[in-house]
Amino acid sequence: MLPVILDALLRGQAARFSGVDPLLPEPAPPPEGPVLTAALPGGERVAGVVTRTLHPPGAAQTLWSAADVRELHPIVGSSGAAGIEALLRRWRQVLEPAGQDSACLVTWPSRDAEATAPLLAHGFVPLTVLAVRVGRARTGPGACAVRRATLADVDLLAELAMAEVEYAAMVGGGIVRDGAAAIKRGTVARHLDRGDPTWIAERDGVAVGMVEAWETEAHPGSWARTRVRAGRWAFVNCLSVVESARGTGVGRTLMDVVHSALVGPRSAGSFLYYNPPNPLSPTFWARQGYRPLWTVWELRPADALR
Incomplete structure (x- = not known):
């Protein structure tokens, strides 16, 4: 043509x-x-x-x-x-x-x-x-304690992240392959080594969730620029809450921390991926201010x- x-x-x-x-x-x-x-x-x-x-x-x-x-x-x-x-x-x-x-x-x-x-x-x-959220951070009372993860937390983070993969596999998005735990541990370790922000939610000293996010610049020629408008964005790579703590405010508290830390006056907003067939995701992310921009069919x- x-x-x-x-x-x-x-x-x-x-x-x-x-x-x-x-x-x-x-x-x-x-x-x-x-x-x-x-x-x-x-x-x-x-x-x-x-x-x-x-x-x-x-x-x-x-x-x-x-x-x-x-x-x-x-x-x-x-x-x-x-x-x-x-x-x-x-x-x-x-x-x-x-x-x-x-x-x-x-x-x-x-x-x-x-x-x-x-x-x-x-x-x-x-x-x-791919869902986006624009506007400044709005936070509420925390439902748990949240701390920044370190390299010493790699095994804990890998276990929490695998819980998200296993749940996603039930609703069509994830695939639990042979060696999945090792793959996830390696990925988590690389992000920590690069300094990508990761936070752990705790109740009574027990980890009940984690979130991994970082800033990315959508500039001409970048992957992000094909999906969002030009500017500085926060990208939420993984949010995971253990089954016993779901629906108790842990996910919202973790996202409040992400928005406060990464979405500032110079930010265009934040974006992430979720699976519509997941019975928890669409409602949760809408409550956090996210709405679909692109659908991957x-x-x-x-x-x-x-």
Whole structure:
């Protein structure tokens, strides 16, 4: 497809996104990869770039992702549902065979309700959302004591983080693989070694939860800039509360600490991922001031694409 047509589609998509949700960033140029094109009933053409990511055994991503990920990045201008439908039909025609540990992904603005019907019809489910919170921190009375974690807490943190992985696996997002505990421990240790802020919630000296978060700058060319508007953001990587303490205010207290520490006058806000099928997450995060910005539509295995 000629670059001038791609440019026109990107401009049309930017205009559509700005009308759908004012918090969406301007669409970034698509990544490198094979270009997929499809025709609409009226003769107009839409496009998409297909990327493939292979996560090796032992990679941290394998705790929330299939090992073989095929992702479609739609460039459909202002066509909305019609463009998504045409691209998904075309993608199914050219999709290469995949194994059981595989997935198809499409990330699309959460408030663009038009895209829902074609994605559901082709077998996708809204498995993950990127949610944002803007505005200054608001805190309430703490439900527990909270302290900053150190390298000496790595084993404790790994155990708490694994509780989140195991719960997420029940509701479709996480995958408890062989060696998951070791993978999670290594990830936690790397974040602590880098100085990424991590906090532990305690009651009577017993750990009942943890949260891991850090600041990231959304600048041109960065991954964050493709998902949020330019500026400094707090990213919440993991929040975990032990089963016996859920619903008692521990999660809210931990998030109050994150917001107070990382969301200041120069911050654009904070963002995170959660799983809509999780019966606890949507209500909890809405109460903390977060709302969906992007929905990650997924189907596993990739061959299930209809």
